[in-house]
Amino acid sequence: xxKGRDQKMKTKGKMIAYWTVTSLLAVSxxxxxxxxxxxxxxxxxxxxxxxxxxxxxNILGIWKILGVIAIVFPxxxxxxxxxxxxxxxxxxxxxxxxxxxxxxxDYGFHIILPLFYAILNIASWALRPESRILGNTEKRxxxxxxxxxxxxxxxxx
Numbered sequence: 799x800x801k802g803r804d805q806k807m808k809t810k811g812k813m814i815a816y817w818t819v820t821s822l823l824a825v826s827x828x829x830x831x832x833x834x835x836x837x838x839x840x841x842x843x844x845x846x847x848x849x850x851x852x853x854x855x856n857i858l859g860i861w862k863i864l865g866v867i868a869i870v871f872p873x874x875x876x877x878x879x880x881x882x883x884x885x886x887x888x889x890x891x892x893x894x895x896x897x898x899x900x901x902x903x904d905y906g907f908h909i910i911l912p913l914f915y916a917i918l919n920i921a922s923w924a925l926r927p928e929s930r931i932l933g934n935t936e937k938r939x940x941x942x943x944x945x946x947x948x949x950x951x952x953x954x955x
């Protein structure tokens with residue numbers, strides 16, 4: 799009885815951690831995407847400083863918003879995998895772009911912030927519940943055990 803209760807508490811704690819990290823990631827990336835689309839908060843200077851054309855802000859802003867939608871809404875585990883990968887590449891690419899352009903910002907802020915988002919993204923991906931995992935192993939395990947039990951169980955005549 800206690801073992802089952804401990805498992806429920808562990809699962810509940812993991813779910814709280816998942817939604818806390820994922821919510822923080824989603825809000826951050828969503829606001830960043832909206833800021834890029836609306837050209838707010840120094841986004842123009844950031845893009846100019848690393849030498850990218852200004853239209854990249856529209857592309858990245860749309861990708862960020864679509865990525866957040868994919869991660870937050872239920873279903874479509876393959877799309878979630880792609881969205882997490884996209885956010886990881888987007889954030890690490892942003893940090894590297896600033897490094898290569900020698901545009902570190904105050905106290906390395908232009909590198910630290912995107913890497914922080916990349917870490918949040920990894921944490922969100924690692925904490926995701928079984929229902930959000932591509933090729934849900936829980937369901938696969940149930941199917942395998944049913945097949946396995948059917949083949950091992952001796953037949954009675």
